[in-house]
Amino acid sequence: VGLDAELERLAADLDAAAVLRGGGLDRYGTPARGAPGHPDAVVRPADLEQVRTVVAWARGAGAVLVPQGANSGLVGASTPPPRRPDREARPMVVLSTERLRAGPVVDPVARTAVVGAGVRLSELNEEAAAHRLELPIDLGADPSLGGMVATNTGGSRMIAHGDLRAHLLGVRAVAADDRVSVVDELTTLRKHNVGPSLTQLLVGAGGAFAVVTDVAVSLERVPRERATAWMVPVDGPAAIAAVVDLEARGAPLSAYEVVGAHALEAARGVGPPGADPFGGAPAPELSVLVELSGDDVAERLTAELERLAADGRIRDAVVQPPTRAWSLRHRITEGLRARGAVLGLDVSVPRGSLDAFRVAARRVVARVAPEAEVADFGHWGDGGMHLNVVWVGGDEVPAHRRAELVDAVLALVVGDFGGSFSAEHGVGPHNAAWWDRTVGDGTRLALQGLAAALDPLGVLGHPGLPYRGGPAPPAATHPGTAAGGSGSPNNDP
């Protein structure tokens, strides 16, 4: 039986809008970063039972289902791989969660919300705002809640609020075992200490093991006020000391974003000059967007800046309204794209090592790719850094540089600094090779056992996910890891 006939059979079991085939699938095949993929079809189940029907169908049809939320992930996990001559013959089908639209059901007394996996963060927060509540995860994209579980979204305010995991109370999900079992841990209870949590295991799994259909999260109060400033630390160590000082004094810190000179210049290049806190002076080697959130934080911010200046941590500071302060920060990605070809690495190291790592990484880049510049920025408060290598005026990252550069920088991160090859973007075909290199035996063994139970045929998840289910070991069947070789991280900041 051909795929067409199989899909007709599936459509008959679902509804007319549930199966998409042929033209018009570009939206589902084009990832936020990286090369376009090639879905053979898109299925869009509208409720839990339809998800079960789709999974059962895929088991029978020998198809791979790539779960996709808002398709805003940055590691390539939500679109099927591009067509390749050596690709396995299984049909690659996007399982879009966009019709899983239950809720949001907000409980203002419990401060919780329950939503379908396809509901967007902005939609949830619009509903929550009526109660002065929010899911306080702040990022450039507008992901779906299911996607946020799959990638464990962090964002700029993680220093205050933690990541998605920190807010997750429970999920409902559909496994791909022979009974198409439901993992039903959907609850809004905050105290529910009943043994190992599968909900927690699905966090960051990138769509492997089970398809998340519903999500319950804890909400927080919207702060009354935010106050922001750009400040210039006297040097790198002072940038770290300043955040330690702020925390030690109990300042209600909600963001601490450190931006290197080249990244700041890039952001300046695409914005109106009036927004520049430094009035067109040469970009400082490091500048910091600091934000406090709570009651009476404007006064508090001024006092903290004076104290940091008096203590010799900073040599300049400009208070700006939040919208203006953040606009410069948010233009960095666009600015870097305008500046040239960008190889972006999403890494972290222990906070105290950030400056030493920054210096060492620049040395590595200068050795491997002397023609490129480093434009770094990141959530230093949590140890995160987006290390971007930019070929100014270039259209593409030079192919002969990519592998060596990625290897050299990530070896420095992981080997010398005890850091992470994926600070916040998660694991997907773009960086699966580094998962393979760094993850230990015990973790692999456990995930194999889990995959054997929940997805023995390897139905769920991008084929490049190194820990997904299926009969063959990852190295033999996964184009992502096999092709990636030294890893092929997203080529954007």
Added chain:
Amino acid sequence: VGLDAELERLAADLDAAAVLRGGGLDRYGTPARGAPGHPDAVVRPADLEQVRTVVAWARGAGAVLVPQGANSGLVGASTPPPRRPDREARPMVVLSTERLRAGPVVDPVARTAVVGAGVRLSELNEEAAAHRLELPIDLGADPSLGGMVATNTGGSRMIAHGDLRAHLLGVRAVAADDRVSVVDELTTLRKHNVGPSLTQLLVGAGGAFAVVTDVAVSLERVPRERATAWMVPVDGPAAIAAVVDLEARGAPLSAYEVVGAHALEAARGVGPPGADPFGGAPAPELSVLVELSGDDVAERLTAELERLAADGRIRDAVVQPPTRAWSLRHRITEGLRARGAVLGLDVSVPRGSLDAFRVAARRVVARVAPEAEVADFGHWGDGGMHLNVVWVGGDEVPAHRRAELVDAVLALVVGDFGGSFSAEHGVGPHNAAWWDRTVGDGTRLALQGLAAALDPLGVLGHPGLPYRGGPAPPAATHPGTAAGGSGSPNNDP
């Protein structure tokens, strides 16, 4: 080969202090609550390799290892079961983590600590206090860090700080597969988003799957000040409305403990009269210990209490120094023991339903055990309630009442209120039957797969844990669930 010979062989591979046999094992066999167990031996490995040696030995010797930290758990999971005629013949050996004493290594810049599993919470916090940091989990016992992972310790300040899971950055653990694999996810990185986390799966697992040897946690700043008061809400709904109000106004709430009249009377009965906030007047139907933590919280507390009174939420409030305010709260358990035989149920419901649940639960108790009284207290801010049924003057919970009462109350909790049969104590032989009744297929399937990979012979964990590894299904081999029938929760508050 007999157990004695096997243990001699093990001792030769470890050291003289590592294997204990014969007399003097009471300390390891007596749980904090429930009937004494009967360890055939105690092994105390001193490092990761010794743990691996012990696990390999147990695989060969056919022994069951029951991991034990400070033995302060309340669900019976850290001591072997009492001897029973029908018990399986496998030797029951306590694996004590008390010699896993690495660290604490505190990093004040990163605000992290790495410790051996046998280090106590108090020891970690003593070390952290030198940097004005703490692991802000507050409870009556002094558990080991490994035990805290195994039970996901919550405590009285969970409303502000979350549970152990919220602070856990990584663990190292030893599995019981044929290679005795190490799960090595020990890291202090805060941004390390590299796929599914085994660390998170071991949280709350009660010693199944793998033996935790090392733990990395995030620390928080010690608040400058705490301010506490006892207040009297006008009624149950007002007790809930008051905590919602406090949160909505951004009060830095760090505890919200609601105590029923009989529990307050019990605490009064064992304390010095001077400490009583209500000066000997009849105990209010509900009273609340409220605590704020941060800067200038004394003034803030006074202002909040005035506001709550003006809004008609409370009819009385007494500000007391924290030590005095908490001393009454901390005497409840002792007070209940002094008052009679106690059947304790550790439950939660959505916060908005706490009062309705309390009323309904009292009705159920009055029907099933009209001779008993209900003495409840709990972390209402998080929806938690310790529902204690007290037979005043009794020595033992009447055997003919226990099963019916537990069933009736937990059916109310789970079925009618969507609540939890174990809000914070975790899962062990005391409540395993309710895990069996309430946990769904998908979760079971996944845990079976995990157990098959990590502990195929069923070496690790109390035999009464319903999700542990081993060839036979739980119902056939686990004395805890088989004997429990309707569950036999801890008989203390």
